[in-house]
Amino acid sequence: MKPDIIIFLKRIVLFMLLFIAADQALGFLLEHIYFNQEKGQFAQTTYSVDRTHEDILVFGSSRAVRHYSPAILSKAFNMSCYNVGRDAQMIPYYTAIQDVIFNRYKPKMILLDVNSWELAPGESKYEKLSILLPYCREHPELVKYINQSSKWEKIKMLSRTYPYNSSLFILGYNYLFANRIPADDHGYAPLIGEMTDAMLEDHKRRMASGEEAKNDNSRDIDEKSLAYYEQFLAKTASSGIKTYVIISPKILNENLNYRVEKLIEIAGRFKNVKFINFSNDPRYNYRYEKFADVFHLNKQGAEEFTNDLIPLLK
Amino acid sequence: MLFNSLDFAFFFIVVTIAYFLFPHRYRWILLLGASCYFYMAFVPIYILILGFTIVIDYFAGIYIEKSEGRRRKLLLICSLVANVGVLVVFKYYNFLNESLSYIIGDFGYKNPIPYLSILLPIGLSFHTFQAMSYTIEVYRGNQKAEKHFGIYSLYVMFYPQLVAGPIERPQNILHQMHEKHEFEYARVVSGLQLMLWGFFKKLVVADRLSIYVNAVYGHPDLHNGSTVVIASLFFAIQIYCDFSGYSDIAIGCARVMGYDLMINFRRPYFSKSISEFWGRWHISLSTWFRDYLYIPLGGNRVARQRVYLNLMIVFIVSGIWHGANYTFIIWGLLHGFYSLSGMILKPYREKLVEKIKINSHILNVLNIVLTILLVTFAWIFFRAATLGDAWSLIRNLKSFGEKPFVGDGISNMAHSILAIVLLFIVEYKMEYITDKFNFFSHKLAWVRWSAVIIALFIIMLFGVFSGGQFIYFQF
Incomplete structure (x- = not known):
């Protein structure tokens, strides 16, 4: 038995050393590819985290990325603007990004696009923060956000390869075929195309079903997200930044629900923060020609909305 | 505790190292303790259900071996009823009750039997079936009744296969729990x-x-x-x-x-x-x-x-x-x-x-x-x-x-x-x-x-x- 154990222990140590070396080498290569992306979501996030310097910043999820045109905002205010929104992310992400950006500089104006579903309970919004893993080495302040998804994230972060989990395809494609990827306009990536009447009818049917209605009217709130939202606004308010919390247009009009009331109530606690709600605006509700899908305006709708928004920001 | 978690990775490393460090005669204690911990990481209270079936089947096995004729069969039936009973209560009760409500509702009656608000214990069907195979094999004379309560408990609770099998047979696994296992590279x-x-x-x-x-x-x-x-x-x-x-x-x-x-x-x-x-x-x-x-x-x-x-x-x-x-x-x-x-x-x-x-x-x-x-x-x-x-x-x-x-x-x-x-x-x-x-x-x-x-x-x-x-x- 003893010789077997000794051989095993020796080999396991050697194996671990080899594995660590391979992990460092592969991680270094992936890091190089990741931080040298010229276009696409990774490049946009890297810019948001490391290089933003604009006067106006737009925060939010895919609805922020698709709905707010920095070119129109820049022109209206004669200030530079960048859209730091990211697809499929929610309040914890904006707060983490804000933390990193504010350590570097303070913008003059912030637009924060929010939605009631962001306050719904669920762990997935914290798991999705793993997209920030590549930045943790340079920005340790992000670690506390990433640790929300699991107590083991710190251990996993010991690996240099793990931060690129599930991103290899996009990473490789964006690196090799950068010329095929449409360039974003200061973080803004409008959607092309129009929704159809049939898509609208399908969506109406789904929204009317018990499950969706129950979700929308639920009083269950993710307290952690609410705290992050409050932290976000407290930080902008204490820095004296003009901040607008906005619910951008929706295809179906939406009654004020408990979660929206909470968003409004918290925004109301801060002096420099104004809440703007477009969710019941008849210029957009049921106007499927202005939407690309049930959640997002198309380019025409987005630019119209940005123009409609400007007078409310002045 | 899920296999695909780092909690399990640490648990596995610690238990395995301890297993080879422990003298053979104490290893069953280590494995049984580890298995209890593993199971209780899901819903702790449900260990009592496991405990219930373990006690029933342990004594059933011993008495079945000692008995003959109708008494032997009766003991087997008692053990099977206890096991299936646990399954019925925790897994099928609400389903059966709902089906009853549906049937009698068609005749205009309201079902007076209340629903139970209980969670299904993890892997219940697996360990129940494994426990049942033990008493059946003892009854058939293919397996000797296990006299060591700890080893029998380990047979039902062995953590690698406790919650999702394989559903083992006593002839394959019980004797292994008595044997000394050396570290083999x-x-x-x-x-x-x-x-x-x-x-x-x-x-x-x-x-x-x-x-x-x-x-x-x-x-x-x-x-x-x-x-x-x-x-x-x-x-x-x-x-x-x-x-x-x-x-x-x-x-x-x-x-x-x-x-x-x-x-x-x-x-x-x-x-x-x-x-x-x-x-x-x-x-x-x-x-x-x-x-x-x-x-x-x-x-x-x-x-x-x-x-x-x-x-x-x-x-x-x-x-x-x-x-x-x-x-x-x-x-x-x-x-x-x-x-x-x-x-x-x-x-x-x-x-x-x-x-x-x-x-x-x-x-x-x-x-x-x-x-x-x-x-x-x-x-x-x-x-x-x-x-x-x-x-x-x-x-x-x-x-x-x-x-x-x-x-x-x-x-x-x-x-x-x-x-x-x-x-x-x-x-x-x-x-x-x-x-x-x-x-x-x-x-x-x-x-x-x-x-x-x-x-x-x-x-x-x-x-x-x-x-x-x-x-x-x-x-």
Whole structure:
């Protein structure tokens, strides 16, 4: 038995050393590819985290990325603007990004696009923060956000390869075929195309079903997200930044629900923060020609909305 | 505690090191304590249910061995009733009550029996069936009653197979719990490699495919036929990788400590018929039903019509075993129907094949494809939340050919396809090319080590690490 154990222990140590070396080498290569992306979501996030310097910043999820045109905002205010929104992310992400950006500089104006579903309970919004893993080495302040998804994230972060989990395809494609990827306009990536009447009818049917209605009217709130939202606004308010919390247009009009009331109530606690709600605006509700899908305006709708928004920001 | 969590990784390392450090006579205490801790990491209070069945079956085994005649049979029945009773209360009570409400509601009556708000204890059907196999084997005289209460408890609670099998037989595992297991290098490495393969199946394949499957099956009325076909084929692969991945981890984990658990899967999607499929899928359960239900009902040694009836009974019970829902019963019925049709049509099929003189390789491929399609169709009922959902999905099949839903971005679909391709290559090699490309057992150390390192990086880069539950835990 003893010789077997000794051989095993020796080999396991050697194996671990080899594995660590391979992990460092592969991680270094992936890091190089990741931080040298010229276009696409990774490049946009890297810019948001490391290089933003604009006067106006737009925060939010895919609805922020698709709905707010920095070119129109820049022109209206004669200030530079960048859209730091990211697809499929929610309040914890904006707060983490804000933390990193504010350590570097303070913008003059912030637009924060929010939605009631962001306050719904669920762990997935914290798991999705793993997209920030590549930045943790340079920005340790992000670690506390990433640790929300699991107590083991710190251990996993010991690996240099793990931060690129599930991103290899996009990473490789964006690196090799950068010329095929449409360039974003200061973080803004409008959607092309129009929704159809049939898509609208399908969506109406789904929204009317018990499950969706129950979700929308639920009083269950993710307290952690609410705290992050409050932290976000407290930080902008204490820095004296003009901040607008906005619910951008929706295809179906939406009654004020408990979660929206909470968003409004918290925004109301801060002096420099104004809440703007477009969710019941008849210029957009049921106007499927202005939407690309049930959640997002198309380019025409987005630019119209940005123009409609400007007078409310002045 | 899920196998696919770092909690388990630490638990496994600590328990295994302690296991080899402990003197043999105390190892059962360590393993029993570790198994209790493992089980209590889910819902602590449910250990009492396990405790209840363990005490009943332990004494039942001893008294059955000592008794003869009617008393012996009566003791067996008492033990089986206690075990099945636990299953009925915790798994089927609300389902039966709801069915009763539905039936008497048709006659204008209100069901006065209250519903129970209880969670299903994890892996209940697995450890109950394992416990039942013990008393049945003692009754049959194939197994001596275990006098050591701790060892018997360990037989039911052995943590690698406690919550999702393989459902062991006492003849295979009980004696191993008395034997001294030395640290054997080759065995430990082979166990770890099997665990690695299990993790690949679970993290890279099953949990990846589940993202698309959940999106489609979560909204059954919204998707077209092409999407339903893709999601159902994905589910067929997902459930295989989820469950066989668990079994591989369990078998590997036990092997590291010197225990041999029974094999549970043998690449079922290479089956050329439904009967072959059941010889390769969840073997520990299908042989359980064969030994303790099908054969006692008369098996094949009765009139033809009775054989058909026995077969249908086994498949319906198998469906019910999986869950308290009509979807599982339909799933079982479908498999019963497939098996019956296979038996009835066999002579005609053979004649037809002889007549058209089809190449045997092509015939094998056609049979494999047909088996996969039949099994996948039945999985629709298994995966759907309700019969209504299953019907919606089947109805939507008529729009097959329309552009399918891609899911949450092309990246996930690309990862899913890559995972399936890798799985297919490895399984094909295991099935048909057993003597070549054995990188994990290659004579050159650098080949073996490179293979393991590459496998680890594939898991790290392509795996889904959000701690997805194993599907079979709910059974």
